[in-house]
Amino acid sequence: MSRGAIAVLSSENLLHNLVQIKLAAPSKSIIAMVKANAYGHGIRSTATRLDKHVDSLGVASIEEGMALRKAGVKSPIVLAEGIFEPDELLIAACNNFHVVFHDSTQLAWLKGLSLPLPLVSWLKVDSGLGRLGFSLCDVPYALSTLKECPYIKQPIGLMSHLSVADDEKHLLNQIQLSAFNQLANNWDGPKSLANSATIFTFPHGQYDVIRPGLLLYGVSPIKGKKASDFGLKPVMTLQTRLISVRRRETGSFIGYGATYKCAESTNIGIIAIGYGDGYLRSLPANTPVLVNGKRCHLVGRISMDMAAIDLSQCGDAKVGDPVVLWGEGLPIEELIEGSPLIAYELLTGVQSRVNFHWTMA
Numbered sequence: 001m002s003r004g005a006i007a008v009l010s011s012e013n014l015l016h017n018l019v020q021i022k023l024a025a026p027s028k029s030i031i032a033m034v035k036a037n038a039y040g041h042g043i044r045s046t047a048t049r050l051d052k053h054v055d056s057l058g059v060a061s062i063e064e065g066m067a068l069r070k071a072g073v074k075s076p077i078v079l080a081e082g083i084f085e086p087d088e089l090l091i092a093a094c095n096n097f098h099v100v101f102h103d104s105t106q107l108a109w110l111k112g113l114s115l116p117l118p119l120v121s122w123l124k125v126d127s128g129l130g131r132l133g134f135s136l137c138d139v140p141y142a143l144s145t146l147k148e149c150p151y152i153k154q155p156i157g158l159m160s161h162l163s164v165a166d167d168e169k170h171l172l173n174q175i176q177l178s179a180f181n182q183l184a185n186n187w188d189g190p191k192s193l194a195n196s197a198t199i200f201t202f203p204h205g206q207y208d209v210i211r212p213g214l215l216l217y218g219v220s221p222i223k224g225k226k227a228s229d230f231g232l233k234p235v236m237t238l239q240t241r242l243i244s245v246r247r248r249e250t251g252s253f254i255g256y257g258a259t260y261k262c263a264e265s266t267n268i269g270i271i272a273i274g275y276g277d278g279y280l281r282s283l284p285a286n287t288p289v290l291v292n293g294k295r296c297h298l299v300g301r302i303s304m305d306m307a308a309i310d311l312s313q314c315g316d317a318k319v320g321d322p323v324v325l326w327g328e329g330l331p332i333e334e335l336i337e338g339s340p341l342i343a344y345e346l347l348t349g350v351q352s353r354v355n356f357h358w359t360m361a
């Protein structure tokens with residue numbers, strides 16, 4: 001019996017989620033965000049499945065973009081953080097990578113530049129997130145620098161990112177939306193503001209091009225809402241197996257640190273997955289799992305390769321039985337309710353020693 005930790009990935013659910021996004025943002029162009037190994041789902045396998053169905057793909061670096069080109073991905077690829085070195089401009093132009101310019105250092109690299117092909121570009125403005133982007137007052141200079149460069153294709157895109165799109169009532173949203181809108185009104189190129197949460201919380205912020213990430217993977221981007229509220233289905237189901245089932249007597253301690261003591265005689269199962277697989281030690285106490293489809297919960301600390309579960313709700317469980325950690329039947333959002341963890345962190349944290357297996361579309 002192999003160890004059993006496996007991430008089952010549903011092609012069908014990935015494409016289903018894309019349809020739901022298109023329904024929520026009809027006629028908008030889509031940059032499908034596949035950075036960070038497609039949120040832990042596998043950048044090549046995810047991107048090849050999305051390739052013919054989206055307008056472009058979003059990555060964080062040239063390396064991620066090149067991995068997609070080597071895998072045969074044809075769509076334009078947006079470098080969401082732009083280029084990190086001047087030499088990357090040539091690589092970008094030759095590989096149909098669209099470059100986000102967010103800093104004057106990058107603009108300086110355009111001086112004296114010669115490229116064999118024109119470069120599609122986005123100008124990123126910091127409308128209030130306080131991360132990347134030109135400040136509002138620097139936009140005219142940044143735009144004219146891009147316009148004057150003969151190798152930059154016209155028109156240039158305008159991009160920004162909301163800080164608290166998942167909290168509809170937060171005041172900063174209105175400040176950012178209004179700042180972006182002022183620029184957008186006189187902008188002749190494509191405009192892009194919306195990540196997953198924005199698509200639903202502020203439909204008027206969808207502009208021309210949306211940039212969904214989390215929605216694609218079937219997870220709710222908004223606290224207190226479930227993926228099913230948006231018609232989404234989880235792409236990843238993380239599962240493993242029971243490798244031990246033992247009766248533990250009243251007063252027995254379970255796991256490192258002896259943090260859990262059995263209040264009564266209980267069947268305790270050990271599952272083959274731990275923080276070395278990305279099943280984080282910081283998951284809350286009593287985190288739910290599904291054993292043979294029945295809800296049970298964790299007890300004690302998660303260790304590197306294993307975790308313990310209370311099997312009192314699943315009397316007939318035996319070694320070898322499947323255990324779902326999140327995904328189909330157990331939305332990842334439920335695991336992190338009330339905890340500081342975010343779904344992005346869990347998904348991107350799944351380690352390569354877990355077997356990845358895509359179901360057919």
Ligand SMILES: Cc1ncc(COP(=O)(O)O)c(C=O)c1O
Pocket residue numbers: 033080161194195196197211212213214215221
């Ligand atoms: C610039 C940018 N656009 C879009 C996204 C996608 O965000 P989400 O997964 O919340 O849709 C991200 C994610 O970090 C991002 O950095």
